[in-house]
Amino acid sequence: MMISSLLQTLNIRETHEPHYYSSVYKFFKSLEGQGILLKEEDTFYIQKLLVPERIITFQVPWEDDQGHLHVNTGYRVQHNGALGLYKGGLRFHPSVNLDIIKALAFEQTFKNALTGYPMGGAKGGSDFNPKGRSKREVRRFSYAFIEALAPYIGEHVDIPAGDLGIDGEILGYMNAKYQNLKQESLYPLTGKPVLLNGSFIRKEATGFGLIYFIDAFYQEVLNDSIQGKTILISGAGNVGIHAALKASSLGGIVVGISDSSGYVYDPQGLNISEIIDHKITNNQPLEIYHNQNIVFKDNMFWHHPCEIALPCAKEDDVGLEDIKLLHQNGVKVVAEGANIAVKSEAIQYMKENKIMYGPGKAANAGGVFVSALEIEQNRTFHQWHPAVVDDKLKTLMKNLFHDMYNQANQQYEKLMGAANQLAYIRILQAMKLRGLY
Ligand code: NDP
Secondary structure: OOHHHHHHHOOOOOOOOHHHHHHHHHHHHHHHHOOOOOOHHHHHHHHHHHOOOEEEEEEEEEEOOOOOEEEEEEEEEEEEOOOOEEEEEEEEOOOOOHHHHHHHHHHHHHHHHHHOOOEEEEEEEEOOOOOOOOHHHHHHHHHHHHHHHHHHOEOOOEEEEEOOOOOHHHHHHHHHHHHHHHOOOOOOOOOOOHHHOOOOOHHHHHHHHHHHHHHHHHHHHHOOOOOOOEEEEEOOOHHHHHHHHHHHHOOOEEEEEEEOOEEEEOOOOOOHHHHHHHHHHOOOOHHHOOOHHHEEOOOOHHHOOOOEEEEOOOOOOEOHHHHHHHHHOOOOEEEOOOOOOEOHHHHHHHHHOOOEEEOHHHHOOHHHHHHHHHHHHHHHOOOOOHHHHHHHHHHHHHHHHHHHHHHOOOOHHHHHHHHHHHHHHHHHHHHHHHOOO
16 A cells, blocks of 8 residues: 555645645655555554544634734644553644644654653644743733633643743643633643642753763764764754753763854854853843854854754754755764754655664653653652652663664664654554554
8 A cells, every 4th residue: 555645545635734744754654664564454544543533723812911802723633542641742833733733743643652651642732922922921821722722631631741932831820720720630731840740850851861862872882972072953942952951961062052043153162051041041042142253143053063963943954955064074963852853855865874863753752751750740649859750761761762773673874764663563553452443
């Protein structure tokens, strides 16, 4: 059976939903590369996997500080729950639409399957832009959003977390509003502030996990470590900043980091605590970083030499030309802190040129791992010490790398195919065991 004809049968078209089409197509092509052919007898299950189990679209009416009324659109795509409750982030960003949310929910289904925890995949969000809005406006919007979504989520159904534009503070507001609506002390979200029954290290988890994953590669494949390696990180948000912090604490040399205003680059290595002060404590864009000698505003971030490149900002960040330049400049490892950050032509180039590529569904799984640990803590009425959570995260990321590497027959350039294969087999088996549902 051909994936293109299946997509046509289900009316999944590149012209209608380019992101979803591309994610599905790339996924099944990579399985083909692993020698996994779609079997006729699996048609029902594959079709079920391609049509999201539930798509919820809703309006979010809210009032700004001047008393003007607005309406935004909210989404939750519960893609596949064969392995357990739906799990996946919520994003507030003007680029949010149903196509992108479906694509991210599809990716999340396989990422969650890889973790080994009983979680299906989902994603959601709204086209609301929190940037430039007051704290009160963001809080008002968050309350309105969760009120509209509340009937469809819950701690035994679907537990969203944060993603772009949604931090712990917003999750705290949404969690409180949900508890207020239900009049019960429930935990419908992860990524909550620690004082509101969140987990230590959840905020840091995706960035820390990314570095643990790469370090596992250096240790297991090259008998080396991240120490002394030069690193470029795009995105100075939650993922990028914590990746920079962990990398430098392990002796890595972060030479460049970017945000939407520009980037800072110093071949001698950046002062990460100063960057954290600037970006997180003072909430300032990199373009006005105090040392203007190292600030750049061109589009040449990936043109700078490094051994490790970590796209941690957004989708489609690294294209074919970028990867060719990175390769010329000696890159050995590219791993996705952000989902779908590397374009397919660049992934193919890395495979052909034996550059280690860590696909997002494994490399940035640290966030969902610690979300699973947060659920475990909430259900057992415990809160673990940060060092305990960090240690568990490190072990989970190391084991994940090890499983994928073995699945790839110890050919690190085949990690993506191996990750997809591992996740696909688990989900397909679970779907078959469930029969019709
Ligand atoms: P944040 O909103 O905290 O940070 C995003 C960062 O990317 C910001 O620094 C932003 O700049 C920067 N950015 C945006 N556009 C550009 C651009 N064109 N060029 C350079 N930098 C840019 O988001 P997160 O760090 O939470 O998430 C980043 C990515 O990681 C997303 O794709 C998300 O889906 C993915 N992810 C996140 C997880 C998590 O736990 N948070 C888990 C798994 C994946 P500025 O600071 O100027 O706004």
